[in-house]
Amino acid sequence: MTERVIDLNPCGNEEAGLIDLILMVEDERDHAELVIDALREVGSVKKVVLIENGQTALDYVFRKGKYEDRALSPRPGLILLDLNLPGQNGLEVLKTIRSEKRFSTIPIIILTTSQSADTVKQTAELGANDYVMKPASFGEFLARISGLGRYWSTISALPMQKGIGQ
Numbered sequence: 001m002t003e004r005v006i007d008l009n010p011c012g013n014e015e016a017g018l019i020d021l022i023l024m025v026e027d028e029r030d031h032a033e034l035v036i037d038a039l040r041e042v043g044s045v046k047k048v049v050l051i052e053n054g055q056t057a058l059d060y061v062f063r064k065g066k067y068e069d070r071a072l073s074p075r076p077g078l079i080l081l082d083l084n085l086p087g088q089n090g091l092e093v094l095k096t097i098r099s100e101k102r103f104s105t106i107p108i109i110i111l112t113t114s115q116s117a118d119t120v121k122q123t124a125e126l127g128a129n130d131y132v133m134k135p136a137s138f139g140e141f142l143a144r145i146s147g148l149g150r151y152w153s154t155i156s157a158l159p160m161q162k163g164i165g166q
Contacts, residue, residue, distance in 0.1 A: 003056060006036055009046040019045045023076035025057040025093065026050065026111070027085050031134060035080065035111070038145030049076070054088030057081075058096055061103065076106060081128075083112040083119065091122065098127035109148065 022045055026032040032050050039045045051057045057079075060067045067073035079097070083090035090110065097103050107129040112119075120131050132148060135141050 003052075003060070004050045006048045006050060007046070008036070008040050008043075008048060019077045021045075021047045021049060021074055021076045022078045022080060023057065023060065024048055024050050024080040025052075025054065025085065025090065026080070026082045027052045028082070031082070031111075034138070034141055035145050038142050041142075042146050052086075054085045054090065054093040057093055058088065061097055061106075062100075079106055079108045080111045081108055083110060083114055083123075091119075091126065094123060094126045094128055 059065045081090045110123045110128045110131045113134045
């Protein structure tokens with residue numbers, strides 16, 4: 001599987017989703033499903049596009065190859081990015097996206113198992129907006145993702161939701 005679109009707002013309720021689209025770049029299916037379940041529970045996201053590797057994520061964001069058509073690759077309001085990806089890793093993906101000024105308004109949240117202080121520092125220097133460590137317990141993981149969803153959908157003003165950077 002290269003990419004999957006998950007509709008978290010199947011009834012089309014406009015109020016249910018404050019974030020139109022999250023691009024999640026995650027190769028661990030179990031982790032991806034936990035994030036999707038947590039975002040569904042929060043009820044603040046309309047759709048998630050799940051991509052399992054760095055190169056495909058870059059093709060999506062930069063609208064290359066099969067993603068050239070805007071209808072197939074709507075601009076994400078937020079990117080959840082794992083670091084440990086096959087092929088191009090998350091640091092390379094982050095650096096490439098942040099090298100383009102036109103993507104500077106898309107918040108990028110690192111979601112990873114790495115607890116290295118050097119990695120946290122490196123992602124911040126490359127332009128990540130936040131760094132969330134995946135905890136070992138399911139309950140704590142669900143709580144962190146739910147909190148993350150609530151923060152970015154209700155407390156923070158996403159540029160895309162305000163019409164900035166489209």
